[in-house]
Amino acid sequence: MPFLTSAVLAAGTLARRPQPTLRTGDGLVLRPWRTEDAPEVHKAFQDPLLHQWHIRRSGSESEARGWIDEWLKAWPGEGNAQWAVTDADTDRLLGRAALRSIVLADGCAELAYWTAPWARGQGVASRATAILTRWSFDEIGFHRLELLHAVRNEASCRVATKTGFALEGIKRRALLHPDGWHDMHLHARVQGG
Numbered sequence: 091m092p093f094l095t096s097a098v099l100a101a102g103t104l105a106r107r108p109q110p111t112l113r114t115g116d117g118l119v120l121r122p123w124r125t126e127d128a129p130e131v132h133k134a135f136q137d138p139l140l141h142q143w144h145i146r147r148s149g150s151e152s153e154a155r156g157w158i159d160e161w162l163k164a165w166p167g168e169g170n171a172q173w174a175v176t177d178a179d180t181d182r183l184l185g186r187a188a189l190r191s192i193v194l195a196d197g198c199a200e201l202a203y204w205t206a207p208w209a210r211g212q213g214v215a216s217r218a219t220a221i222l223t224r225w226s227f228d229e230i231g232f233h234r235l236e237l238l239h240a241v242r243n244e245a246s247c248r249v250a251t252k253t254g255f256a257l258e259g260i261k262r263r264a265l266l267h268p269d270g271w272h273d274m275h276l277h278a279r280v281q282g283g
Contacts, residue, residue: 098197098233101168109165110229113178114221118214120173120187123162127174128155130183134206143243144204145267161188168192175203175218184209187218189226189235197233197281199226203249215246219253227281234280240265240272250277 112120128151134140135148148154161172169192175185185205192199201222203215226232237255239246250257255277263271
C-alpha cells in the first residue's frame with residue numbers, strides 16, 4: 091500500500107557517507123569511537139552517578155570494547171549513531187553523544203549523552219548536544235530530535251533547556267532502572283523552530 095507522503099530522509103542518508111568528526115569550535119571534538127577508548131569508557135561507568143541515570147554498567151574493559159564494537163557497527167545500519175566526545179587538544183574522553191532510535195523516513199531521532207565524571211561542570215553535554223543538533227538539522231535534514239531524561243535528573247534537564255529542547259511532557263514510568271521505574275521528561279526540537 092503506497093504512502094501519501096514521501097520519506098523525509100531516504101534510506102542510505104547516513105550509511106552512504108563516513109561518520110563525520112564534529113568540532114564545537116570551543117575545545118570539544120565529537121569523533122567516531124575507537125577500540126582504544128575502552129579503558130576510559132569502563133572507568134566512566136564505575137561512577138555511581140552514571141549508574142543512577144543509566145541502565146548499563148561496565149564490568150570490564152573487555153565489555154566496554156564490546157560496546158564500542160556495537161557503536162561502530164551501528165552507523166551503516168542507520169538505527170543509531172554514536173560519537174566519543176573528546177578534548178580537542180588531548181583527545182581525552184569526556185563523554186558520549188548519540189542519535190538513537192533513528193527513523194529516517196520520519197526524519198526523527200532521539201539525542202542522548204553522558205559526561206565522564208572527570209569532565210562534569212565544563213558544559214560538555216550542552217556543547218556536544220548543540221553541535222550534534224546543528225549537524226542533524228543543517229547537514230542531514232532531520233525534522234525532529236527528541237531528548238529523554240529521568241524527571242529527577244536536573245542536570246540533564248538543564249542541558250535540554252539550554253540547548254533549546256522544549257519540554258513537551260512526561261512519559262510516566264517509562265524506563266526501568268535498578269531503583270525502580272523512572273518517569274521521563276520528553277523534550278524536543280524541530281527543524282526551523
